Amino acid sequence: MQRGAVGCIWLYALASVLLPLGLFGLHALGPRWFFPALLPDSLSLEPLLALIGNPRTQAALGLSAQVALLVTGLAVLIGYPAARALTFAPLVGRGVILAVLFLPTVIPPIAIGIGLNSLMLQLGLAGTLIGVCIVHLIPVLPYVILTLSSMLSRYDRHYEEQAQVLGAGAWQVWWLVTLPMSLPALAVAALFAFLISWSEYLFTALIGGGRVITLPVLLFALVAGGNPTTLAGVALLIVAVPMLAILLASRLLGGGPQVVGVR
Amino acid sequence: MTTLTMHNLTLRYPRQATATLADLSLAVASGELVVLLGTSGSGKSTLLRLIAGLLEPTAGDIRFDGQSVRALPAHRREAVLMFQKAYLFPFLSVADNIRFGLRVRGVAREQQRIAVQQMLALVELEGLECRFPAQLSGGQQQRVALARALVTQPRVLLLDEPFSSLDTSVRRSLQAAVRRIQRETGVTTVLVTHDLEEALSMADRVALLLDGRIAAYGTPQQVYTRPPTLAAARFLGITTFVAGTLHGCQLTTAAGVWVLGAASACAPAEPPRPAVVAIRPEQITLHPTRPADLPNCVLGQVQEQSYRGDVIEYLLKVAGLPEAVRVRRPTSDAPDPIGPEVWLHLPPAALWEVRAG
Numbered sequence: 184m185q186r187g188a189v190g191c192i193w194l195y196a197l198a199s200v201l202l203p204l205g206l207f208g209l210h211a212l213g214p215r216w217f218f219p220a221l222l223p224d225s226l227s228l229e230p231l232l233a234l235i236g237n238p239r240t241q242a243a244l245g246l247s248a249q250v251a252l253l254v255t256g257l258a259v260l261i262g263y264p265a266a267r268a269l270t271f272a273p274l275v276g277r278g279v280i281l282a283v284l285f286l287p288t289v290i291p292p293i294a295i296g297i298g299l300n301s302l303m304l305q306l307g308l309a310g311t312l313i314g315v316c317i318v319h320l321i322p323v324l325p326y327v328i329l330t331l332s333s334m335l336s337r338y339d340r341h342y343e344e345q346a347q348v349l350g351a352g353a354w355q356v357w358w359l360v361t362l363p364m365s366l367p368a369l370a371v372a373a374l375f376a377f378l379i380s381w382s383e384y385l386f387t388a389l390i391g392g393g394r395v396i397t398l399p400v401l402l403f404a405l406v407a408g409g410n411p412t413t414l415a416g417v418a419l420l421i422v423a424v425p426m427l428a429i430l431l432a433s434r435l436l437g438g439g440p441q442v443v444g445v446r
Numbered sequence: 447m448t449t450l451t452m453h454n455l456t457l458r459y460p461r462q463a464t465a466t467l468a469d470l471s472l473a474v475a476s477g478e479l480v481v482l483l484g485t486s487g488s489g490k491s492t493l494l495r496l497i498a499g500l501l502e503p504t505a506g507d508i509r510f511d512g513q514s515v516r517a518l519p520a521h522r523r524e525a526v527l528m529f530q531k532a533y534l535f536p537f538l539s540v541a542d543n544i545r546f547g548l549r550v551r552g553v554a555r556e557q558q559r560i561a562v563q564q565m566l567a568l569v570e571l572e573g574l575e576c577r578f579p580a581q582l583s584g585g586q587q588q589r590v591a592l593a594r595a596l597v598t599q600p601r602v603l604l605l606d607e608p609f610s611s612l613d614t615s616v617r618r619s620l621q622a623a624v625r626r627i628q629r630e631t632g633v634t635t636v637l638v639t640h641d642l643e644e645a646l647s648m649a650d651r652v653a654l655l656l657d658g659r660i661a662a663y664g665t666p667q668q669v670y671t672r673p674p675t676l677a678a679a680r681f682l683g684i685t686t687f688v689a690g691t692l693h694g695c696q697l698t699t700a701a702g703v704w705v706l707g708a709a710s711a712c713a714p715a716e717p718p719r720p721a722v723v724a725i726r727p728e729q730i731t732l733h734p735t736r737p738a739d740l741p742n743c744v745l746g747q748v749q750e751q752s753y754r755g756d757v758i759e760y761l762l763k764v765a766g767l768p769e770a771v772r773v774r775r776p777t778s779d780a781p782d783p784i785g786p787e788v789w790l791h792l793p794p795a796a797l798w799e800v801r802a803g
Contacts, residue, residue: 339533348498348499348526349526360535363535
């Protein structure tokens with residue numbers, strides 16, 4: 184029974200991720216792979232290294248990192264107080280606020296993207312890094328707030344009261360208790376923010392207007408070029424960074440004693 | 447050493463019919479351990495939160511050494527509250543947890559180190575300073591929490607059912623430790639519990655809190671043997687109440703005329719008035735035949751009897767009394783077998799008048 188389930192999961196992983204990735208890997212490493220051949224006639228790292236050395240790729244990589252990191256920072260800065268208010272403050276109409284907050288995840292991005300484009304044009308933010316970052320917050324914030332508030336709802340505020348009666352003022356409570364207790368939740372939320380922003384194509388293309396060329400935008404541009412080797416290489420680059428981020432996060436979150444703070 | 451007084455404290459939440467705490471006044475002497483005893487929802491934890499400054503009263507005042515502390519925020523009140531759970535900061539070692547209160551006050555590192563060692567010795571946990579909370583047992587966690595609370599030498603120590611989540615044996619040893627440490631440090635302490643035995647064994651004085659009011663306040667003996675009101679007496683396990691007309695020392699009831707109290711305490715000058723008297727179940731004695739020279743004897747029929755280990759409990763029907771009388775008799779007395787009918791003797795000194803409410 185259990186073995187069957189594990190088998191299904193592997194099959195799913197194979198079909199959805201491993202197989203396409205494997206194909207991309209072969210494409211990226213084997214530039215000479217033509218039709219009837221079952222496999223490329225030779226494999227080499229050279230095309231991949233050339234791609235990484237390419238200034239266009241490097242610029243896109245740098246820009247993607249900049250955007251994703253900025254969005255992550257902004258999302259956590261906005262999302263944490265919002266989640267705290269939604270969890271703890273005596274709010275009227277909490278349900279309505281949550282519904283509005285999740286609207287962007289329900290509405291097709293293409294539908295709002297055009298409107299956003301003209302709004303950003305009026306604000307003079309179209310085609311700018313900041314404009315792209317702001318628009319990325321639309322799909323990112325709901326996930327960040329949901330992650331944080333679900334963690335916060337299990338967070339026991341007695342720890343803060345305990346610190347208070349022991350003599351800690353508001354800032355000391357925040358710095359010495361609240362922040363360390365919230366770190367695991369913040370890390371998970373930040374990871375989500377980074378991943379969503381990193382793989383965002385549509386909003387970047389619409390608002391960036393061809394001037395903010397992140398990796399996904401570059402990838403779409405390359406599709407038209409039709410060189411499978413470059414295409415596969417860029418795709419692998421896009422995948423590699425989130426993989427590294429998840430590995431790093433699971434390392435950081437896995438062993439620590441912090442999770443005990445959750446009731 | 448600090449005296450703690452509460453003056454007409456009231457706490458009322460908006461849209462709530464009855465006040466959580468109603469016009470409550472209580473004085474705790476310096477160095478005293480007062481136990482607040484009450485059912486859940488009686489407002490005892492709320493009272494601790496008010497004293498600690500985590501909650502604002504609707505009206506009334508709280509004073510330390512006669513000076514109002516209402517304007518002081520929780521972190522400057524020097525009243526440390528310990529909760530039911532230890533709430534040790536999970537990301538800090540035992541030593542770092544204990545020195546938390548000194549750290550936020552900016553005490554020098556060397557002094558912190560010395561104080562931590564003193565506290566670890568006080569709570570008998572030497573050598574565990576590098577452990578993390580998750581590596582400690584429940585009892586050890588509460589000891590660390592106690593050390594953390596005492597390291598700042600608070601004016602008032604507030605304990606909110608700190609033993610209720612522990613196993614019996616651990617609870618006993620921690621109760622003894624808290625009582626010893628409280629005496630050693632002389633810190634004015636208020637402990638909240640719903641456990642009668644814990645209250646009686648630990649307290650200098652017991653305050654019985656019922657429905658947001660102090661129903662009785664005195665030494666454990668006073669509160670246990672002479673609860674002044676009907677509700678307080680019920681809480682303390684008394685079930686026998688007899689209504690009648692009191693004139694001086696004589697109570698005329700449907701079950702006969704009884705004498706009560708010591709003769710000196712009687713006031714024969716007063717006109718007769720309706721009154722309710724109470725008696726503890728272990729103070730009634732049972733006799734196979736009518737005792738010749740004893741007052742207050744009534745005949746009862748045994749309805750039920752149950753063996754409770756240290757005592758046998760009887761429920762006896764007495765003509766004229768609406769409710770069966772509960773009697774507890776120690777098994778060690780090797781009591782004579784009780785027939786279906788038995789004489790009950792209610793010693794005059796064991797009867798006292800209780801007020802309604």
